[in-house]
Amino acid sequence: MVKIAASILNADFGNLGxxxxxxxxxxxxxxxLDIMDGHFVPNLxxxxxxxxxxxxxxxxxxxxxxxxxxxxxxxxxFINAGSNLILFHIEAVPRPEKLLKxxxxxxxxxxxxxxxxxxxxxLLPYLDLIDQVLVMSVNPGFGGQKFIPGxxxxxxxxxxxxxxRGLRFEIEVDGGVNPKTSALCRKAGVDILVVxxxxxxxxxxxxxxxxxxx
Ligand code: DX5
Ligand code: ZN
Numbered sequence: 506m507v508k509i510a511a512s513i514l515n516a517d518f519g520n521l522g523x524x525x526x527x528x529x530x531x532x533x534x535x536x537x538l539d540i541m542d543g544h545f546v547p548n549l550x551x552x553x554x555x556x557x558x559x560x561x562x563x564x565x566x567x568x569x570x571x572x573x574x575x576x577x578x579x580x581x582x583f584i585n586a587g588s589n590l591i592l593f594h595i596e597a598v599p600r601p602e603k604l605l606k607x608x609x610x611x612x613x614x615x616x617x618x619x620x621x622x623x624x625x626x627x628l629l630p631y632l633d634l635i636d637q638v639l640v641m642s643v644n645p646g647f648g649g650q651k652f653i654p655g656x657x658x659x660x661x662x663x664x665x666x667x668x669x670r671g672l673r674f675e676i677e678v679d680g681g682v683n684p685k686t687s688a689l690c691r692k693a694g695v696d697i698l699v700v701x702x703x704x705x706x707x708x709x710x711x712x713x714x715x716x717x718x719x
Contacts, residue, residue, distance in 0.1 A: 507687075507691055507695060507697060507698055507718065508534040508535060508696065509532065509533045509535070509697070509698050509700055509717060509718075510533065510535035510536065510537040510568055510677065510697050510700070511529075511533035511535070511537060511565075511700060511705075512537040512538075512539060512679070512700060512704075513525065513528075513536070513537070513538065513705070514539045514550065514647075514648040515649055515701045515702045515705050515706065516528075516701075516705040517705075521559060521562075522559065522562040524705065525559060525563045525565070526562060527710055528565075528704060528705075529564070529565050530711075531704070531713070531714045532711065532715075533565065533700075533704070533714065534566075535565055535566050535567075535697065536563060536566070536567050536568070537568050537570060537679070537701075538567055538568065538569045538570065539572065539645075539648075540552075540569060540570060540571050540572060540579070541572045541573070541645075542573040542574060544573070544574045545572050545573050545574045545594070545597055545645075546572045548646045548647060552582075553579075553582040553583050554586070556569065556586040556587060556588065557585075557586040557587060559587075566589040566590065567587055567588045568588070568589065568590040568592060568616075568637075569583045569590065569592065570592045570618065570639065570679070571591065571592060571593045571594070571597075572645045572646070573593075573597065575597070576591075576594070576597055576598060576604060577598070577604055577607075580593070580604065580608050584612070584613050588613060589613055590613060590614040590615065590616060591608050591611075591613060591614075591615055592615075592618050593616075593617065593618060594617075594618045595617050595618065595619060595623060595628060595631075596620055596623055599627075601617060602634065605631065605634045606634075614636040614637065615634075615636055615637075616637030616639055616674075616677070617631060617635055617638055617639070618639040619638065619639070619640055619641060619659065620641050620645065621653050621655060621656070625662050625663065628663075629666065632663075632667070632672055632674060633670070635674050636674055636675065637674055637675045637676075637677055637697075638663055638674055638675075638676050638677065639677045639678075639679055639699075640656045640659045640663070640676065640677070640678050640679070640695075641679050641680055642656035642678050642679060642680040642681055642682070642686070643679070643680030643681050645679075648701040648702050649701070650680055650681055651681050652680060652681030652683075653681070654689075656680075657689055657690065657693045660676055660693035660695050661693045661694060663676050664676060665694075675697055676695050676697070677695065677697035678690045678695050678697075678698060678699065680699070682698045682699060682700045682717070683717075684703075684717055684719075687717045687718075698717060700713075700717060703717070
């Protein structure tokens with residue numbers, strides 16, 4: 506069974522505590538926090554203080570997706586704010602071993618993220634060091650974009666690679682996920698779907714969760 510990570514990027518930022526509760530009650534298993542620095546991507550979102558304020562509002566694990574130029578500077582503040590998993594981009598840190606180890610030493614899970622133009626082979630040397638791979642199916646920066654189908658091949662390659670090497674990292678996809686693209690991703694071997702717009706703009710969020718899983 507795949508898991509749903511609710512992305513609050515397109516939720517009501519005036520009522521984040523309530524929005525998170527709704528997503529949790531609807532059946533999301535993870536909360537996906539999109540952190541943007543206005544430099545690595547052309548948008549700005551949340552800092553560690555906001556993440557810390559959200560922590561008491563839910564029991565869901567926090568996965569923190571760092572879309573920032575210097576994840577080395579920001580991983581510790583987000584761990585201290587209550588993150589359970591830190592995801593950073595291979596495009597921002599092409600030699601990620603040191604930071605991967607540092608984050609693990611901080612006592613949380615760690616994952617690498619791949620932008621649509623970046624080939625999947627750039628991640629292959631690091632698969633035994635990580636808990637999760639996040640395959641971007643949109644160019645990062647904004648919610649509500651259209652799914653880029655090239656992500657499906659990357660998911661299949663990663664799934665084949667983990668079987669071949671007996672690894673246990675989870676595969677997650679982020680951007681443009683709806684019932685149709687969810688079915689394609691599940692077929693390709695995905696474990697976790699990041700869903701923003703489709704959940705938070707739905708009339709009935711419980712029904713939206715169900716339709717992503719069936
Ligand atoms: C995009 C973010 C995603 C995105 C997902 O930069 O990383 O998490 O907000 O939202 P939807 O589901 O709207 O594509
Ligand atoms: Zn994200």
